[in-house]
Amino acid sequence: MQPGPTSHRPYTLVAELTYRCPLRCLYCSNPVQRADAPQAELDTASWQRALTQAEELGVVQVHFSGGEPLLRRDLEALVQHAHSLGLYCSLITSALGLTRARLGELAQAGLDHVQISLQGLSDADGLQIAGRTGLAEKLVAMEWVRSLSLPLTVNVVLHRHNIEQVPELIDLAARVGAERLELANTQFLGWALENQAYLLPTAAQIERARAQASAARDRLRGRMEILFVLPDYHTGTVRACMSGWASRYMVVSPDGLVLPCHQAHTLPGLTFERVTERALGDIWRDSPALNAFRGEAWMEEPCRGCERREQDFGGCRCQAFALTGRLNATDPACRLAPEHGRVLEARSRAAAPPTAERPVQLRYRRVPSAR
Amino acid sequence: MTVPVTGARPKLARKVRLKLDRHTGEHWLIYPERGLRLNASAARIAALCSGELQVDQLVERLCAETCAAGRERIERDTHAFLQALSERGLLEWVT
Numbered sequence: 001m002q003p004g005p006t007s008h009r010p011y012t013l014v015a016e017l018t019y020r021c022p023l024r025c026l027y028c029s030n031p032v033q034r035a036d037a038p039q040a041e042l043d044t045a046s047w048q049r050a051l052t053q054a055e056e057l058g059v060v061q062v063h064f065s066g067g068e069p070l071l072r073r074d075l076e077a078l079v080q081h082a083h084s085l086g087l088y089c090s091l092i093t094s095a096l097g098l099t100r101a102r103l104g105e106l107a108q109a110g111l112d113h114v115q116i117s118l119q120g121l122s123d124a125d126g127l128q129i130a131g132r133t134g135l136a137e138k139l140v141a142m143e144w145v146r147s148l149s150l151p152l153t154v155n156v157v158l159h160r161h162n163i164e165q166v167p168e169l170i171d172l173a174a175r176v177g178a179e180r181l182e183l184a185n186t187q188f189l190g191w192a193l194e195n196q197a198y199l200l201p202t203a204a205q206i207e208r209a210r211a212q213a214s215a216a217r218d219r220l221r222g223r224m225e226i227l228f229v230l231p232d233y234h235t236g237t238v239r240a241c242m243s244g245w246a247s248r249y250m251v252v253s254p255d256g257l258v259l260p261c262h263q264a265h266t267l268p269g270l271t272f273e274r275v276t277e278r279a280l281g282d283i284w285r286d287s288p289a290l291n292a293f294r295g296e297a298w299m300e301e302p303c304r305g306c307e308r309r310e311q312d313f314g315g316c317r318c319q320a321f322a323l324t325g326r327l328n329a330t331d332p333a334c335r336l337a338p339e340h341g342r343v344l345e346a347r348s349r350a351a352a353p354p355t356a357e358r359p360v361q362l363r364y365r366r367v368p369s370a371r
Numbered sequence: 372m373t374v375p376v377t378g379a380r381p382k383l384a385r386k387v388r389l390k391l392d393r394h395t396g397e398h399w400l401i402y403p404e405r406g407l408r409l410n411a412s413a414a415r416i417a418a419l420c421s422g423e424l425q426v427d428q429l430v431e432r433l434c435a436e437t438c439a440a441g442r443e444r445i446e447r448d449t450h451a452f453l454q455a456l457s458e459r460g461l462l463e464w465v466t
Contacts, residue, residue: 009394011406058394060401088388088401113386113403151386153403179386179460180403225460 008294009058010250010284013087015047016262017075018067018254019368022096024131025119027157027192027199028365029262030067038371040255044074046276048081050252053280055085059250065092067254067367070102076109083110090115092155095141096134103141107148114145115153115182120162121169128161131364142176153180158209159199160350166209170216174224181224183213185231188346189263189318194363200350206234233343236335237308238315245293245317250284258283260290263318267327292327293317300328302336374426379464381429381453382422387461389417400461407461412437416452422465426453 019030019039042050051062062082069075070093082089090113091106103114116138119126123133145152154173156162162169166183173181185206186192186199201209213228220226232239242249246260256274257265265272270289277283284290292298296309303314314320315331323332323342330337383389388401398414400407409417415436419429430446437445456462 012404060390060392060399060406061404086390088390088403090403112388115403149385151384151403179384222457222460 008247008284010054011059011248012061012063012250013051013054013059014063014065014249014251014262015051015069015078016065016067016251016253017041017047017069017072017078018370020071020370021066021068021094021365021367022071022132022134023068023094024364024367025157025191026129026195026362026364027159027186029187029190029192030365031263031266032190032194032365033266035366035368037368039368040371041072042252042254042256042276044077046256047074047078050256050275050280051078051082051085051087053275054250055087057250057281057284059087061088061090063090063092068094068096070094070097076102076105079106079111080109083112088112093117094130094134095138096132098137098141098144100144103144103148103150107150111150113151113153115155116142116145117155117157118169118172120156121165121172125162125165129159139176142178146177151180152176152178153182154178155182155184157184157186158201159186160201160205161199163201163205163209166212167216170213170220170226174220178224180227182227182229183209184227184229187231187316187319188233189316189322190266191363191365193322195360196346197349198360198362200233200346201231202350203234203347206231232315232319232331232333233347235333236340238312238331238334240312241316241319241331244313246284246290247294247313258287258290260293261316261318264289267318267321269327298328300330302334302338303330306336375464376466378425379466380422380425381420381456382463382465383417383420383456384461384463389414400456402461407459412448413452416449417456420453420456420462422463426450 018041079089089111092115095116119129123135126133156169188196213226217226242261251259251261256276257272259265259272272289273283273287299314303309320329320331321327324339332339332342386402390399390401392399398409430449433445434442
């Protein structure tokens with residue numbers, strides 16, 4: 001029997017195949033708490049079953065992500081399975097370790113789109129942010145993507161030390177023939193929050209980059225799509241995080257937890273269920289953790305009476321908890337939030353950058369092994 | 372509508388898939404991180420964007436299929452839709 005779409009139909013499945021990664025990015029969205037112990041990973045058959053059940057639930061797109069999904073040797077089999085279900089398959093990768101032969105096999109298996117991340121314009125950026133170089137490998141991989149006629153997105157996480165490269169990054173993406181360029185300002189959760197003092201840009205930097213991206217968007221309209229994801233720390237308004245908790249996006253962690261986002265399993269008091277334990281459709285509909293922040297009943301003031309609550313859903317639960325210690329709090333990125341002062345403090349610290357007398361401690365993301 | 376070269380033939384960009392949503396019976400254009408829900412006539416136009424027909428021929432084909440709406444209306448709607456797709460980078464022009 002088909003469960004069919006629910007009122008909270010998931011359109012996109014983010015399949016986080018592994019937390020293993022060749023990079024150590026200072027802003028990684030993988031949970032800090034799971035970096036040290038070896039992590040169990042779903043086997044091929046479990047992922048294939050999850051994909052099948054996700055499609056039955058209404059999912060139309062799947063992002064194979066991680067960690068570095070190329071480290072899974074069964075990636076081709078998973079892409080093939082997703083493709084056979086009619087799912088639009090994107091590979092979200094660093095491209096490190098990729099070969100042309102493997103990319104060819106992935107294309108053959110039905111891959112629809114490749115997203116390759118860049119840390120910046122030079123190997124020095126890679127070394128400083130991700131703990132290793134690899135720019136040349138990434139550029140070659142982008143050429144392979146083009147030569148196999150696969151659509152390409154270039155993704156750059158923006159922060160204080162690369163945000164002034166935006167014009168050159170736009171030129172580079174256009175030169176390699178990317179269809180899309182994602183300029184995503186760092187979201188300060190997980191590792192990025194640990195490294196906020198180093199990463200948070202100034203308001204002036206953001207304004208300049210936004211204007212540059214906007215001008216390029218007009219210039220390149222119809223040829224290359226440019227996304228500039230505004231940082232909520234500077235806008236005074238919150239993001240509609242994941243389009244609402246357990247609403248349109250479903251994330252499955254490497255060990256099979258069904259999540260509303262990349263970080264939710266680090267929140268206290270919520271028990272998420274595994275795809276290996278119960279049918280995905282049942283988990284999606286009934287899991288108390290997935291129902292915890294659906295709708296508006298959980299909201300506190302000022303969200304509860306706010307006219308924006310249907311657009312921003314009260315913001316990000318992970319950010320609210322990280323900055324206030326309370327799960328139901330209004331996201332402090334909102335200028336109406338009682339704890340907005342936390343965000344303003346961070347902004348004023350960014351305006352007065354660290355000096356030799358007050359150096360910044362960097363915490364590189366640690367990477368778990370497979371269990 | 373801006374056709375880059377006279378006689379160029381519209382084709383869905385390679386990042387775009389036209390998909391029938393089996394849950395709702397609607398057609399969608401699916402592309403990275405996005406989906407565009409189409410009404411029946413937009414879906415029919417999208418299906419004809421295969422790089423084989425020029426815009427005029429495409430309109431001709433639609434008119435032959437749908438007598439109800441007059442040619443002028445079909446032409447106007449088709450141009451508007453192709454323009455919108457083109458601006459979103461969802462269309463290529465084959466010459």
